[in-house]
Amino acid sequence: MPKTNNLHPYSDRQAFERLMLLIATFIHYPGIGCPDREGKSSQTAHESLEAVKEKVYEVAKQYDISLSKYSIPTLRKDLVTLRKYGILEQRIYRWGYFLGTGMMSFRDLQVAINALASMAKYQRSPQAIRIYDDLSQKLRTKKDLASTDLVSTDFLYPLRSQIDRAIVYTDINEMIEHKKTRYNLYHCLDRLESAITNGQAIEIFRYADPYSHKTGYLQVFPLQLIYHDIAWYLLYEYIDKGHLEIERIDRFTDHIQSLNQARGTELQKASLAVAMHLFKKGWGLFLGNPIEQAQEIAGNLEYIQVKVRFFTPVIAFIEEGDKRHISQSIDKRGKPNYIDYSVALPARSLNEFCRWVNQFVHNAKVLEPPHLVERYQSIALKLTQLYSNVRDSEDKSKP
16 A cells, blocks of 8 residues: 655745745735836736746845745745635735735835824824824834834834824823813714725714804715814715715714615715815815705806915915916916916805915905905905004003
8 A cells, every 4th residue: 555645745845945935025025016016007927926936036045045946837836825824815916915914015114104193193093093003012123123224223203294283182082081072973983984984874963063053963975084184074975965065073973873775885986086076176175065066066067267466475385386276377477576376166165265365364365256356355444444443442541
């Protein structure tokens, strides 16, 4: 009776080391085999594997491990083995190979860490705070990894930051610590995010609206969490009328109830794309009332041409903003005394645009449209009267 061979296919030292080198390659070069990484718009599966094989040889040389001839058929066999043991997933890696969640290099991770740190420190995203604290704890040993020139010596150094600061409490633990507990949607962000990713309709309750004073229960499809300027906002679409709206998260209570209605990710993405189109066309977060918004989406809304003349010393600042708005133009013929800034906006955005112009006080003059000119003339007269009253009061108080 012939003797059964119980040796594992990788019991041979060379085969075992070859497999370990392949795993090490995916660790050191996450995404290897991706067309973009090889400087090509597309490549065949064979070319992708050739790129992987080349990097395996580089890793072998780096660790001074002898690697015999590595053929593409052998590499395919090794990839099958990694799938068998769950090291690679049972799917096609069209955009390069990586292990588990290790999708990026140390350098790319450093950029991501910076963005996460900013969200945690300034925008006070509760999830970002938790994840950053966890990652920074794990990366305290980064200096041990810094022997390679692939990364900087201080992995957590904030190379980049976005210091727009949230003006309200967002983190539950911080609320408790400062005795500022607010029972709002920040207390159920996990459920909210789950509803967004699953296209789940929910019922929420808005208890504050300082502008339109529209409070009460809303039945919506939540689409995205947005940080803008001073706070986090929720973008959502009303179930009954398809109206898109953005509201600050802290203006909702912690009431969130799933409704018996859901839609797929593609419909979520489609609505999000429409909202982002409105956002780009406007000047702020207000997306318009239902009638105006429907007209704008259908392409039946006429935009208003606004022109503002800016004087010294703000000319240079206005000129620097090449991409403030997709429809803007700057007429510099009046330099060095002034420049004219023109932009086409929907009527819904005029209030937000005016708030931006107001930053420049006496260094800006609205030229068009006529009704906006009249509005600013009225404001100027009121200001004159207001400060005149102040002077009169001061004069009367003098002995």
